[in-house]
Amino acid sequence: xxxxxxxxxxxxxxxxxxxxxxxxxxxxxxxxxxxxxxxxxxxxxxxxxxxxxxxxxxxxxxxxxxxxxxxxxxxxxxxxxxxxxxxxxxxxxxxxxxxxxxxxxxxxxxxxxxxxxxxxxxxxxxxxxxxxxxxxxxxxxxxxxxxxxxxxxxxxxxxxxxxxxxxxxxxxxxxxxxxxxxxxxxxxxxxxxxxxxxxxxxxxxxxxxxxxxxxxxxxxxxxxxxxxxxxxxxxxxxxxxxxxxxxxxxxxxxxxxxxxxxxxxxxxxxxxxxxxxxxxxxxxxxxxxxxxxxxxxxxxxxxxxxxxxxxxxxxxxxxxxxxxxxxxxxxxxxxxxxxxxxxxxxxxxxxxxxxxxxxxxxxxxxxxxxxxxxxxxxxxxxxxxxxxxxxxxxxxxxxxxxxxxxxxxxxxxxxxxxxxxxxxxxxxxxxxxxxxxxxxxxxxxxxxxxxxxxxxxxxxxxxxxxxxxxxxxxxxxxxxxxxxxxxxxxxxxxxxxxxxxxxxxxxxxxxxxxxxxxxxxxxxxxxxxxxxxxxxxxxxxxxxxxxxxxxxxxxxxxxxxxxxxxxxxxxxx
Ligand code: ISL
Numbered sequence: 001x002x003x004x005x006x007x008x009x010x011x012x013x014x015x016x017x018x019x020x021x022x023x024x025x026x027x028x029x030x031x032x033x034x035x036x037x038x039x040x041x042x043x044x045x046x047x048x049x050x051x052x053x054x055x056x057x058x059x060x061x062x063x064x065x066x067x068x069x070x071x072x073x074x075x076x077x078x079x080x081x082x083x084x085x086x087x088x089x090x091x092x093x094x095x096x097x098x099x100x101x102x103x104x105x106x107x108x109x110x111x112x113x114x115x116x117x118x119x120x121x122x123x124x125x126x127x128x129x130x131x132x133x134x135x136x137x138x139x140x141x142x143x144x145x146x147x148x149x150x151x152x153x154x155x156x157x158x159x160x161x162x163x164x165x166x167x168x169x170x171x172x173x174x175x176x177x178x179x180x181x182x183x184x185x186x187x188x189x190x191x192x193x194x195x196x197x198x199x200x201x202x203x204x205x206x207x208x209x210x211x212x213x214x215x216x217x218x219x220x221x222x223x224x225x226x227x228x229x230x231x232x233x234x235x236x237x238x239x240x241x242x243x244x245x246x247x248x249x250x251x252x253x254x255x256x257x258x259x260x261x262x263x264x265x266x267x268x269x270x271x272x273x274x275x276x277x278x279x280x281x282x283x284x285x286x287x288x289x290x291x292x293x294x295x296x297x298x299x300x301x302x303x304x305x306x307x308x309x310x311x312x313x314x315x316x317x318x319x320x321x322x323x324x325x326x327x328x329x330x331x332x333x334x335x336x337x338x339x340x341x342x343x344x345x346x347x348x349x350x351x352x353x354x355x356x357x358x359x360x361x362x363x364x365x366x367x368x369x370x371x372x373x374x375x376x377x378x379x380x381x382x383x384x385x386x387x388x389x390x391x392x393x394x395x396x397x398x399x400x401x402x403x404x405x406x407x408x409x410x411x412x413x414x415x416x417x418x419x420x421x422x423x424x425x426x427x428x429x430x431x432x433x434x435x436x437x438x439x440x441x442x443x444x445x446x447x448x449x450x451x452x453x454x455x456x457x458x459x460x461x462x463x464x465x466x467x468x469x470x471x472x473x474x475x476x477x478x479x480x481x482x483x484x485x486x487x488x489x490x491x492x493x494x495x496x497x498x499x500x501x502x503x504x505x506x507x508x509x510x511x512x513x514x515x516x517x518x519x520x521x522x523x524x525x526x527x528x529x530x531x532x533x534x535x536x537x538x539x540x541x542x543x544x545x546x547x548x549x550x551x552x553x554x555x556x557x558x559x560x561x562x563x564x565x566x567x568x569x570x571x572x573x
Contacts, residue, residue, distance in 0.1 A: 006095070007202070007260035007286060008331060009497055010047035011486055012375045014204075016339045017054045017076050018062060018456060019437050020378055022449035027456045029437075029448070031077035031085055038088045040468070044381060045486040048095045048260070050204050052339055054082065055101075058108050060172040061150075061399055062339075062435070064099075064206065065106040069191040079198075086199045097260060098195055100203035102187045103210045104173040111186070112174045119161050126183045128166035128175050130217070132157070145219045146236070147229035151403040154232070166217075168210060168236060170399055178211040178245055188253045196257050208246070208263030208285065209277075212239030224301045227411070231301075237267040243276060246284040254283075261285045262333060262373070271324035278330040287331045287373055292317040294341045296348075297429060304404045306425035311509045311529050314348070319514075322371055322501035332372035336363065337380045342433045346386035348529075353465075355531055355565050356383060360478045361551035362527050362567035368485040369496050369516060369525045369569060376482075379438055382471050383478035386433040388461050393423065395458050398431045436460050441469035481551065488549055492571070494518040504539045511562060515541055522572040523548070528562035536562045543572030 021033030031054060041049060053063035056071040063073060072078055089096040105112055114123040130143035142155035142164055148171075155164040156171050166175045177183055192203070213236045220232035254261065265288040268274055277284050296314055299305025325332050336344040345351050349359030360383030367374060387395070393405055405422050412418040426432075437455040440447035446463035449455045460466070471477035489496045499516035510530045516523040522541045528534045537560060538545065547555065548571040557563040 004493075007048065008373060009490070009493060010095070010373065011045070011489070012048040012050050012097075012262075012373060013041055013044065013046040014050045014052065014338060014375060014377045016052045016062075016378060016435060019435050019448070021438065021440070022451065022455065025450040026075060027449050027451040027454065028075050030075065031072070031081035035081075035085055035088050038085075038092065038094075042092045042094060043483075045483050045490070046094070046376070048097060048201070049089055050097045050375070051085075051099065053099045053101055058106055058172065060106070060170045064101050065104070065170060065173045066101055066191075067106040067108040068110070070194050083198055090199065095201035095260075097202040097204055097262075098200050099206060100191060101206040102176065102191050103207045104167065104169060104175045107172045107174050109174075111176075111183075115174075116158060116161060116165070119163070125180050126177055126186075128177050128213075129158075129161075129163045130155070130166070131163055144217050144232075145222075145228055145230050146217075146232040147220075147224075150399050151229075151407045153229050168207075175210075175213075178213075178241070179215065184245070184248070185252075188249065192249075192253050196253070196259070202257075202259035202286075203261050205261055205263040205285065207266070208288075209237045209242055209265050209268060210239075211245050212241040214239045233267040238273065243282070243284060246277070247282070250283040261287075262375075263288045264291075265289060266291055271320065274324060275328055275330045278325075278332075280329045280331075287333050289333055289335065289338075289375075290321050292321065293336055294338070297425075299425070302404060303429060304401065304422050304425040306421070306428055311512065312507055315503055315506055315512055318370070318512075319501065319503040319506070325371075326500060333375060334367055334370040334372045335375035335377075336367065337377035337434060338375070339377065339434045340431045341377075342429050343384055343386045344380065345383055346433070347428060349565060350531060351385035352531075356385060356466075357478050358551055359565040361481045362529075362565050364478070364482050364485045365525060365549065365551060365567040365569055366512070366527055368489040369514075369523065371497060371499055371501055371516070374489070374497075377434060379434070379436075381479055381482045382439065382466060382468055384436070384439060384460070384466060385462070386427065387430075387436060387458070389427050391458070393426075396426065396430060396432045397457055398435070401426045401430045401432060432457070439463040439467040441467050476553070485549065488569075492521075492523070495521050495523045495571075499523070505537075510534045511536060513539060515539060520573075524570040525568070526562060526570070527567045528565055531564045533557055533564065534562045536560055538570075541572065545570035545572045 018029050020029045021037050022029050023033040054072050054076045055066045056068040056073050057063045057066050086096050111126050115127045133141040142153045146154040148154040149169045154168050167173050220230040220235050263285040296309050299307050344363050345360045408418055408422050437448035437459050442464040445454050445459045471479035495516045495518045499518040502515040504513045511534050512527045514525050522543050549569040551567045556566050
């Protein structure tokens with residue numbers, strides 16, 4: 001029997017502070033706003049709150065560029081407000097985890113300000129500085145051809161000291177040098193100990209496998225023809241000292257507290273490699289986010305060059321990351337949304353008025369029946385959908401989308417076809433969809449803000465149709481369905497949270513049918529991912545299966561036919 005640790009059985013609810021609830025009518029969400037919704041959160045039936053960065057920051061990347069780990073971004077509130085939030089969570093039996101962003105700081109962090117002062121500054125080596133290369137004709141070139149996540153080179157020239165510094169993300173997100181032991185200790189103290197001593201219960205660890213990059217920093221192979229900068233994540237992820245650093249972090253910091261950690265693990269396709277991070281014996285991380293499912297549709301050369309995919313690909317991904325822990329002591333996660341992704345209903349099901357509620361419920365069934373720690377993202381519980389396709393690029397705010405759009409505009413001389421494709425990709429995959437204000441009710445700006453001019457980010461046109469207040473009142477709303485599914489998951493923990501996953505009929509492009517097994521208990525989940533009727537054949541499993549949950553109020557089609565977006569969970573105990 002697997003050990004029942006709070007972070008295994010718990011459901012995590014992610015909050016993006018800018019967009020959750022504005023308490024002082026400045027158009028931006030804040031910590032007191034979150035506190036005002038804590039009973040709503042408790043009532044959902046979740047156990048752990050994950051708060052995206054609320055630290056002081058110039059906000060070039062929505063707070064993932066931190067200028068002071070020990071201070072709160074003033075428009076969000078104060079350190080005292082976060083202490084109140086910790087207490088508000090704990091007094092209700094909820095845990096609170098923070099975002100730990102320590103691959104890079106903001107260029108406005110005191111450490112970087114000192115580092116850039118001179119080549120001999122004691123903090124020079126806290127960041128990654130390299131001399132220029134020179135082409136045959138004398139042109140100055142960056143130390144290598146790595147592309148940053150937000151377009152352009154990952155290197156920025158510094159006039160003052162005549163060297164380049166590395167930034168894997170925005171120019172203002174300067175990569176810390178983890179090779180330096182003094183730097184590592186300062187990170188542990190400032191970003192971790194400071195908050196752990198205040199009682200936070202752990203961390204979601206940003207870009208955790210990029211800390212060790214090696215010291216050679218070689219050129220990446222050319223994939224994107226015709227431009228200098230190339231995607232290089234396979235070169236800077238999972239570097240030679242990665243596991244050593246995490247063990248050190250565990251010994252020096254985490255092991256002193258009862259915490260959970262969940263690390264982002266991009267560019268790590270090999271399950272055996274992932275197991276090295278999450279095996280419980282080799283204390284590194286409790287669990288990780290593997291991104292295959294949310295990367296679906298992203299293009300080969302760039303995320304925002306959308307490529308269609310088939311349901312069978314999604315099924316294979318789900319099966320792979322459900323099954324990789326079989327027979328090991330590792331643990332996995334379940335999620336299909338976060339603050340970097342389009343809304344799951346729009347991406348994986350249907351956001352048409354006819355099917356959006358039913359298909360949101362179907363995705364809730366899929367998520368709640370899967371093994372691992374379940375993460376849901378604010379607004380997912382009411383079936384929020386992507387921004388309307390009619391919104392122009394001017395309504396988008398995210399640095400990733402805007403930089404790529406403008407780089408293509410520049411590179412293609414505003415080629416309308418190229419730009420239309422990027423726009424379509426952003427309409428599906430853009431990070432901003434998750435960042436629209438939370439839709440609380442049908443008053444102006446969805447009740448998110450009382451500011452006359454509205455929120456920092458445009459409110460969804462359909463907030464009167466999709467909001468918390470109306471769904472609380474409607475017994476068969478998406479919200480009430482999520483609550484029911486979260487309870488069902490808990491009521492059958494063995495099967496749903498800890499069971500063994502098995503997929504059936506993998507090549508079927510219309511339906512997703514999977515089984516869960518724990519001891520003698522069996523469940524079968526059948527989901528129709530299309531807007532038409534689909535044949536369904538019950539897989540051969542032991543025991544007499546009975547319908548436990550349905551998203552259509554019983555069997556809508558017939559026993560051997562699933563109606564559009566119908567979902568069923570069968571159980572044999
Ligand atoms: O969002 C992505 C692709 O569109 C991911 O590759 C993402 O950049 C990666 O998962 C790292 O994301 C995290 O760190 C970034 C920040 O912008 C993201 O919001 C955060 O989730 C830099 O700190």
